[in-house]
Amino acid sequence: MRFMKKILLFSLTIFILNTTYAESWSSGNTLEEVNVYSYRQPYLIEPILKRFTEKTGIKVNVLFAGKGLVDKMVQEGENSPADVLLTVDIGRLSGAVNSGVSQSFKSGIVDSNIPPQYRDPNGHWVGLTARARVIFASIDRVIENEITYEELADPKWKGRVCVRSGQNDYNLALFSSLIAHHGEIEATNWLRDLKANLARTPQGNDRDQVKGIYSGECDISIGNTYYMAEMRTNEKEPQQKEWAANTKIIMPNAEGRGTHMNLSGVLLARYAPNLENGIRLIEFLTEDVAQEMYADINYEYPLKAGVGVSDMVASFGELNADTLDLITIANGREMASKMVDLVGFDE
Amino acid sequence: MVWQLFMRAIFNKFSYQKEFLETLGALFVASIIAIPILAIFYIAFSADDNIWTHLASTVLPGYIITTVIVISGVSIITLLIGVSLAWIITVYEFPFRRIMEWLCLLPLAMPAYIVAYTYGDFLDYTGFVQSNLRFLFGWDSIKDYWFPDIYSIGGSIFIMAFVLYPYIYITSRAAFLRQSITLIEMSSILGKSSLYSFFHIALPMARPAIIIGLILVIMETMNEFAAFEYFGVDTLSVGVYITWLGKNNLGGAAQIAIFMLLFVFLLMMIEKGLRKKRSFTQNNKKQISANRIKLSKGRLVLVMIICILPVLIGFLLPSLVLFDFILERIFEVELLEYSSLLFNSLFLSICAAILTTILGIFLVNTHSTSNNLIIRLSVTISRLGYALPGVVLAIGVIVPLIAVDGVLRNIFGQYFNITIGLILSGTLMAIIYAYIVRFLTISFGTIESGFATLNPDITAASRLLGKSKFSTLIKIQLPIIKPALIMSALLVFVDSMKELPATLILRPFNFDTLATNVYTYASLSDIGNASLPAMTIVVAGLFPIILINRELNRGRKG
Numbered sequence: 042m043r044f045m046k047k048i049l050l051f052s053l054t055i056f057i058l059n060t061t062y063a064e065s066w067s068s069g070n071t072l073e074e075v076n077v078y079s080y081r082q083p084y085l086i087e088p089i090l091k092r093f094t095e096k097t098g099i100k101v102n103v104l105f106a107g108k109g110l111v112d113k114m115v116q117e118g119e120n121s122p123a124d125v126l127l128t129v130d131i132g133r134l135s136g137a138v139n140s141g142v143s144q145s146f147k148s149g150i151v152d153s154n155i156p157p158q159y160r161d162p163n164g165h166w167v168g169l170t171a172r173a174r175v176i177f178a179s180i181d182r183v184i185e186n187e188i189t190y191e192e193l194a195d196p197k198w199k200g201r202v203c204v205r206s207g208q209n210d211y212n213l214a215l216f217s218s219l220i221a222h223h224g225e226i227e228a229t230n231w232l233r234d235l236k237a238n239l240a241r242t243p244q245g246n247d248r249d250q251v252k253g254i255y256s257g258e259c260d261i262s263i264g265n266t267y268y269m270a271e272m273r274t275n276e277k278e279p280q281q282k283e284w285a286a287n288t289k290i291i292m293p294n295a296e297g298r299g300t301h302m303n304l305s306g307v308l309l310a311r312y313a314p315n316l317e318n319g320i321r322l323i324e325f326l327t328e329d330v331a332q333e334m335y336a337d338i339n340y341e342y343p344l345k346a347g348v349g350v351s352d353m354v355a356s357f358g359e360l361n362a363d364t365l366d367l368i369t370i371a372n373g374r375e376m377a378s379k380m381v382d383l384v385g386f387d388e
Numbered sequence: 389m390v391w392q393l394f395m396r397a398i399f400n401k402f403s404y405q406k407e408f409l410e411t412l413g414a415l416f417v418a419s420i421i422a423i424p425i426l427a428i429f430y431i432a433f434s435a436d437d438n439i440w441t442h443l444a445s446t447v448l449p450g451y452i453i454t455t456v457i458v459i460s461g462v463s464i465i466t467l468l469i470g471v472s473l474a475w476i477i478t479v480y481e482f483p484f485r486r487i488m489e490w491l492c493l494l495p496l497a498m499p500a501y502i503v504a505y506t507y508g509d510f511l512d513y514t515g516f517v518q519s520n521l522r523f524l525f526g527w528d529s530i531k532d533y534w535f536p537d538i539y540s541i542g543g544s545i546f547i548m549a550f551v552l553y554p555y556i557y558i559t560s561r562a563a564f565l566r567q568s569i570t571l572i573e574m575s576s577i578l579g580k581s582s583l584y585s586f587f588h589i590a591l592p593m594a595r596p597a598i599i600i601g602l603i604l605v606i607m608e609t610m611n612e613f614a615a616f617e618y619f620g621v622d623t624l625s626v627g628v629y630i631t632w633l634g635k636n637n638l639g640g641a642a643q644i645a646i647f648m649l650l651f652v653f654l655l656m657m658i659e660k661g662l663r664k665k666r667s668f669t670q671n672n673k674k675q676i677s678a679n680r681i682k683l684s685k686g687r688l689v690l691v692m693i694i695c696i697l698p699v700l701i702g703f704l705l706p707s708l709v710l711f712d713f714i715l716e717r718i719f720e721v722e723l724l725e726y727s728s729l730l731f732n733s734l735f736l737s738i739c740a741a742i743l744t745t746i747l748g749i750f751l752v753n754t755h756s757t758s759n760n761l762i763i764r765l766s767v768t769i770s771r772l773g774y775a776l777p778g779v780v781l782a783i784g785v786i787v788p789l790i791a792v793d794g795v796l797r798n799i800f801g802q803y804f805n806i807t808i809g810l811i812l813s814g815t816l817m818a819i820i821y822a823y824i825v826r827f828l829t830i831s832f833g834t835i836e837s838g839f840a841t842l843n844p845d846i847t848a849a850s851r852l853l854g855k856s857k858f859s860t861l862i863k864i865q866l867p868i869i870k871p872a873l874i875m876s877a878l879l880v881f882v883d884s885m886k887e888l889p890a891t892l893i894l895r896p897f898n899f900d901t902l903a904t905n906v907y908t909y910a911s912l913s914d915i916g917n918a919s920l921p922a923m924t925i926v927v928a929g930l931f932p933i934i935l936i937n938r939e940l941n942r943g944r945k946g
Contacts, residue, residue: 082912107911108633109893116790120797136636206620208634244539244620249913256513257529278914280514378635382446387622 074100075318078110079127081305086127089334093325099318114142114310123310124319130210132217134166134306135371144311146320154327154345158366159304166308168367169326170341173300173360174215176291177269178261179254189294190219190301193263194234202235203250203259206243207386208378211265214303216380217373218365222298225376232384243387248272248281255284265303266290270340270353290357299363303370305341407758411766414754417747418766421773421825424784428649431787432642443631443640451627451644454541458616458623459606461545462552466605469549469698470556471598475586476695478564481680482688488695490937495702496554497929499886499903500608502922504547504615505910506706511538516709544619548612550702552605558936559601563594582681596662603659607652611777613889614907624648628779629889638783645780652775707926713919721920729921733901736816736891737884740823741877747824748831748876752839753861771832773825778889785822786894815896822890827883831876838872839865878932885928 079086083105090101104110104123111133114121121142128134137143138161145164152160159168176188193202205212220228240259245252250262251272272285292300307326313319325331332343337351342360349355381387473492477485495503510516518535527533537543567590575585591598613625622630624644632641683691747770755767776784842865850860866873888903895904902921909918 104896105908107908108629112633112636112638116786118790118794120790120793140636208630241537242620246911246913252514257531258513278916379442379446382442385446385450387620388450 072100073098073315073318074102075315075322076122076124076313077101077103077127077322078114078123078125078310079103079105080107080110080129080133081105081127085339088338089326089331092330092334093322096325096330097321099321101322111137111140111142115140119312121310121312122314124313124315125310125322126308127305128308129305130214131304131306131367131371132210132214132374134161134304134308135368136374137308138163138165142311143308144313146309146323148320148324150324151327154332156344156346159306159344162368166306167323167327168304168306168344169332170305170335170339170343171302171362172265172267172305172341173292173302173362174211174263174265175300175357176261176293177251177254177264177288178291180287180289182260183289186291187296188261188291189297190215191223191231193238193261194231196234196238198238198261200238200240201260202238203240203253203262204235204243205246205250205263207232207381207384211247211303212263213374213377213381214370215263215301216377217370218301218363220373220376220380221365221369225380229380229384232380232386236384236386248284251284251288254288266342266354266357267340269357270351273353292358292360294363295359295361298365299361302362304344304367407760410754410758411760411762414751414763414766414770417751417828418769420821421770421828423788424776424781424822424825425649425772427784427787428642428645428780431639431783432646434639443643447622447627448644448647451622451624452647454621455610455623455625457541458545458548458621459609461541462548462605462609463602465545465549466553466556467598467602469553470601471560471591471594473553473695473698474557474560474564475590476691478561479582479586479681480691481682482691484692488692490933491699492557492695493554493933493936494699494704494930495551496933496936497882497926498551498703498706499888499925499929500548500551500612501614501618501888501910502710502906502925503551503702503706504544504618505906505915505922506709507538507543507547508618509915510705510709511536511543539619541619541621544616544621547615547619548609550698552608553698553702555604555608556598556601559597559604560594563597564590567593599662600659603655606655607774610648610652611889613777613779614910618910625777625779625889628777628783632779632783633893642783645777645783648777648780649775652777653772656772656775707923710919710923710926713916714923717916717919726920729900729902729905730924732899733885733903733924736819736823736901737881739816739820740827740884741881743820744824744828744831744880745835745873745877747828748835749861749866749873751828751832752835753865755836756839757857767832771829774827774829776826778822778826778887778891779893781822781826782890782893785818785825785890789818789821816899818894818896819891822894823880823884823887826887826890827880830879830883834876834879835869835872838869838875841872842868875932875935878935882929882932885925 077090083103086103090103093099094101106113110123110126114123114126114137117123123142126133126137126143128137143165145161147164151167155167155169159171161167176193178185178188192198207213207216216228216232219231223231240253247262247264247268248271250259250264251268253259254262269285269288269290272281275281275285294300307323309316309319309323327345329345329348332345332348335341336343336348336354340351340354342350342354477489477492508515512518513530521527521533521535525533538546571589571593575589576582580588610623610625612623613629616623617626617629624647628641628644628648631637631644751767751770754763773781846864846868847860850864851857855863885901886903888907891901892904892907895901900908902925905921906915906918906925909915915922
């Protein structure tokens with residue numbers, strides 16, 4: 042019986058030690074590491090992070106989540122183990138700043154690599170790549186080769202449009218840019234008319250919309266440029282190649298003010314335990330090696346001047362980017378979100 | 389002086405000091421469970437940017453209406469399936485009946501989200517069914533034919549119903565088995581058909597049990613998150629997730645959560661009331677199972693089809709889809725990643741199972757030996773955890789744990805000058821805590837039934853012979869009710885393996901379970917990659933089914 046008690050006590054101790062093991066226990070270790078909270082899919086950034094470890098010897102710990110990382114950082118407060126935050130859209134970046142989980146930093150390397158319009162004026166975050174939100178259209182059923190976002194509300198597209206959830210970050214940024222260009226009232230009307238043109242209730246992700254075009258449910262959809270590239274080169278799921286083969290990209294507003302752009306970026310966490318390593322990682326991400334990988338592996342538009350796009354991306358057509366500044370877009374997101382609810386877009 | 393009187397008064401209330409300690413213990417357990425619930429109320433009412441009005445005027449009504457529609461649809465279908473199956477299997481004789489008894493339970497092993505993903509793949513445009521239909525009939529695109537859209541409210545109701553009907557099946561069957569055949573025979577002698585007996589005798593008598601099963605179905609439906617999100621059906625559970633993590637509004641999410649909590653509390657009150665009302669005053673001498681009704685050839689076939697269909701839809705088909713995926717990619721399996729997922733899931737589930745069983749034993753024992761008001765209250769509160777849907781539970785857990793971490797950090801920082809990281813909130817403790825809160829009631833219920841079958845004479849004999857209460861518990865009572873302990877541990881184990889929403893939100897760095905892995909790949913529309921983890925969850929779920937069936941048949945003659 043006494044032996045049992047000893048075993049019990051021992052196991053209890055082991056159990057408690059094991060389950061309460063937090064990453065920061067090891068902050069006194071000689072092993073250098075950096076902690077990344079990422080909204081970006083693991084398979085997209087892992088190759089780049091691996092290169093970073095090879096080059097610097099710093100171990101990278103990644104927590105990926107589709108949602109909630111900024112909130113997690115807010116809740117964690119000073120105890121947050123996050124050093125940097127990788128995001129997929131401008132809204133998250135400015136949202137994180139507004140929630141007070143970031144800090145400013147100065148880096149000559151970053152400043153010389155990334156043009157200032159893609160950097161936070163207060164030095165909290167840096168844009169890494171850009172993506173355009175374009176129109177995917179059926180090659181057979183859509184004769185137009187030019188289009189504007191505004192035109193999507195036109196009755197001629199009734200029942201022919203597929204879009205993902207209005208509350209999705211990418212869509213919110215797009216809607217926000219429309220609010221900025223046309224004002225709240227016109228933008229709301231536009232959104233209402235777009236809703237009326239939808240072939241089905243918003244569902245799935247950008248690729249599912251292309252699937253919808255393939256199946257004939259709709260003729261056009263809205264999506265980010267890199268998805269098309271990924272679908273065209275998808276060996277693991279070859280049917281996605283078929284979907285992409287029947288679709289073409291149209292750059293909206295190419296003749297006018299330009300196509301809506303969004304950024305992916307990286308932000309320095311306010312209470313970063315490995316501050317130096319965090320900054321080094323950020324610098325690495327802005328340099329040639331990483332930028333080229335972003336261009337070639339992820340099919341995005343790199344922001345470092347001089348780094349070219351991949352051939353696949355170049356084949357999408359000439360990009361005329363909307364020069365509306367990103368902070369304005371980020372600030373308009375909340376209103377865009379309310380607009381989506383008001384119009385009942387996702388119902 | 390006053391203090392001494394006060395303490396004496398408290399001590400006198402309890403017959404002896406041990407009871408006082410037990411009461412404290414029960415209170416402690418209850419507060420552990422109650423904390424998340426209180427935390428949610430706190431967050432909801434202290435939210436500074438109150439988006440209540442915005443929510444109420446835009447999306448909240450939609451969430452509520454959607455949830456009500458879904459619950460109604462699922463309830464109707466599960467009642468139809470569950471009760472009919474239970475009656476048919478109890479009363480009629482047909483080949484393979486014995487096998488059908490437990491086959492009907494198989495959908496329990498399938499988490500709803502896995503069934504949702506597999507059907508999504510199976511029934512959508514590029515899936516097996518539609519592709520072959522197009523091939524057969526030479527159709528070109530979706531404009532050429534009509535096919536029901538699985539990604540809809542109807543689709544989600546269909547899926548949930550075929551996954552959850554076993555709950556009603558189990559309770560109805562238990563009720564029918566208990567019923568005395570004498571009443572049915574009387575009714576037959578008086579000239580009434582067997583259908584009449586069903587509707588006017590058996591059904592009303594079984595009603596409390598059926599409703600208990602229905603309440604479980606409704607609670608599980610409210611808890612479900614991933615399946616509804618996948619189908620684009622915005623229920624309250626999805627609404628909480630969207631508001632918290634999508635719109636970054638914890639306060640708003642907590643406010644929606646309160647709605648869910650109130651509704652679920654209501655259901656639990658009803659269930660509690662019904663459990664008391666179940667009449668055991670039947671003559672148990674001769675049970676229905678003695679003489680089953682034989683059927684004509686035609687009816688035989690009909691009955692067998694009715695029985696096999698739910699299992700086919702709710703279990704066999706999804707399993708086949710998963711198998712197909714696994715075979716496709718058998719050479720691409722990344723063993724290292726899979727083993728780590730498996731280990732993580734097992735670790736969490738086993739810890740949760742052991743801890744809840746221990747707590748369950750403590751609570752049941754306390755409840756049965758020192759039955760005062762505080763203990764009864766504590767037990768009731770401890771059982772409320774089940775009412776918290778996973779997403780809501782995550783909110784309720786994370787906030788207090790972070791607060792505790794903050795306090796600990798201050799203590800260590802100020803007095804010991806040590807910088808510690810997040811002890812509780814960023815770690816597995818949070819997840820295990822959530823599992824305990826949610827599943828304690830399962831453990832309590834199972835162990836309570838186990839204790840109920842214990843012959844009180846044995847306990848009395850042990851005490852008379854001089855053994856202490858604790859000794860009696862460990863050496864006599866627990867070994868006797870070992871099946872109940874195993875059942876409790878197993879049920880909690882399986883539910884923990886399946887658990888998704890809370891785990892998704894609470895997990896720390898570099899940590900994934902089988903369930904979260906399935907979710908991640910499904911949201912990338914890439915279910916094939918997660919087919920092995922999904923299958924593992926299903927296989928784990930099969931074990932309790934064997935046990936449950938044994939329990940159902942206990943005490944049955946013939």
